[in-house]
Amino acid sequence: MRAAACKYGTHRVISPPNALPQNAQKVDNSLPIFDNEILIDVDTLNVDSASFRQMKDACQGDLESVKKMILGIVAERGKQQNPVTGSGGMLLGRVKEIGKSYPNSKQLNVGDKIASLVSLSLTPLHIDEIVEIFPERDQVKIKGHAILFESGVLGKIPDDFNETLALAVLDVAGAPAQTFNLVKPGQTVVIIGAGGKSGSICCAVARDILKDTGKLIAIQPSDRGCQRIEELGYCDEVLKVNAQSPVECERAVSEVTDGKMADLVINCAPVADTEMSSIMCAKQRESTVYFFTMATSFTKAALGAEGIGSDALLIVGNGFAPNHDQIALDVVRKHTKLRQLFKKQYT
Numbered sequence: 379m380r381a382a383a384c385k386y387g388t389h390r391v392i393s394p395p396n397a398l399p400q401n402a403q404k405v406d407n408s409l410p411i412f413d414n415e416i417l418i419d420v421d422t423l424n425v426d427s428a429s430f431r432q433m434k435d436a437c438q439g440d441l442e443s444v445k446k447m448i449l450g451i452v453a454e455r456g457k458q459q460n461p462v463t464g465s466g467g468m469l470l471g472r473v474k475e476i477g478k479s480y481p482n483s484k485q486l487n488v489g490d491k492i493a494s495l496v497s498l499s500l501t502p503l504h505i506d507e508i509v510e511i512f513p514e515r516d517q518v519k520i521k522g523h524a525i526l527f528e529s530g531v532l533g534k535i536p537d538d539f540n541e542t543l544a545l546a547v548l549d550v551a552g553a554p555a556q557t558f559n560l561v562k563p564g565q566t567v568v569i570i571g572a573g574g575k576s577g578s579i580c581c582a583v584a585r586d587i588l589k590d591t592g593k594l595i596a597i598q599p600s601d602r603g604c605q606r607i608e609e610l611g612y613c614d615e616v617l618k619v620n621a622q623s624p625v626e627c628e629r630a631v632s633e634v635t636d637g638k639m640a641d642l643v644i645n646c647a648p649v650a651d652t653e654m655s656s657i658m659c660a661k662q663r664e665s666t667v668y669f670f671t672m673a674t675s676f677t678k679a680a681l682g683a684e685g686i687g688s689d690a691l692l693i694v695g696n697g698f699a700p701n702h703d704q705i706a707l708d709v710v711r712k713h714t715k716l717r718q719l720f721k722k723q724y725t
């Protein structure tokens with residue numbers, strides 16, 4: 379072991395100078411660990427949905443090429459950070475070593491199964507081998523190690539969840555926590571990408587808060603996604619629209635709200651160019667748009683809102699909120715149908 383270093387992990391930044399691990403171009407993934415770090419024997423990477431889609435599209439769906447791409451990224455950067463989307467994901471693994479000055483507030487023991495609740499885009503990672511890719515759940519089984527810093531948040535895998543299901547839920551844990559804070563009874567709420575993982579958890583939370591007030595509207599382009607939304611039954615309206623077509627989205631939401639538009643829009647679509655649909659589905663005054671998606675461009679959102687005279691409050695989807703892991707798992711525990719659907723897809 380090496381003597382304790384920076385709690386944020388700056389001692390592992392190779393370049394550029396002054397960077398933190400997340401915005402570093404390259405980090406040091408070497409062993410031994412420092413005294414205030416922990417070493418994880420990694421089992422599965424849950425790649426961020428925007429990142430996984432981008433790699434899959436770039437490789438024209440060929441999983442062998444996706445494998446090579448992931449190995450190349452990690453060899454070059456010392457972490458799984460997609461150079462196009464900038465995003466990472468999180469990991470599932472077992473604690474292999476705990477540094478002697480690591481502040482062990484979660485009372486971890488060697489051998490505990492954990493999920494990292496900080497992004498792979500800042501987590502030093504070394505891959506020995508990619509065992510298998512599971513494209514239907516954005517997960518990659520590997521052999522390798524990762525290092526978590528003193529400031530890194532992690533969660534123990536609960537006994538009542540299959541581990542790949544828990545990993546999938548924890549990946550998007552920030553979304554339900556923020557949705558709890560944002561939705562108010564009586565509101566009109568639009569969820570973009572409502573048929574996906576974060577989208578459907580947000581729908582469940584919104585329905586719990588709205589009860590039989592307000593209106594919950596889903597935007598989803600695929601038949602498969604629309605069918606999932608109908609099956610879950612949380613939404614009052616399911617609009618089969620592509621969020622990359624802002625004018626069409628605005629028209630569709632206007633039709634089902636008598637032109638009043640939404641008080642709150644939550645964007646969970648993992649593709650570029652959906653900023654303006656989100657903003658144009660919201661009321662121009664006294665509304666909020668929450669960009670959970672990692673495919674959001676600050677420039678497009680900020681300048682686009684200005685361009686149409688919208689005063690909507692634009693919120694960046696921080697992946698962390700206090701107790702977000704417990705909040706997300708509890709939503710899935712409570713919603714049996716949602717849990718069954720997730721179980722089919724993520725185990």
Ligand SMILES: NC(=O)c1ccc[n+]([C@@H]2O[C@H](COP(=O)([O-])OP(=O)(O)OC[C@H]3O[C@@H](n4cnc5c(N)ncnc54)[C@H](OP(=O)(O)O)[C@@H]3O)[C@@H](O)[C@H]2O)c1
Pocket residue numbers: 426427428429465549550552570571572573574575576577597598599600602603619620621622646647648649652669670671672673695696697698
């Ligand atoms: N802020 C954070 O901390 C954080 C953490 C984790 C993930 N994320 C981001 O959250 C987003 C969602 O992740 P997820 O895991 O929930 O993804 P997911 O399970 O893949 O779901 C995405 C949903 O969006 C739909 N969609 C795709 N293209 C669309 C379009 N053009 N218009 C409207 N909907 C569209 C998808 O439909 P189809 O399946 O039919 O294509 C799917 O229903 C991603 O961008 C991810 O990067 C953010």
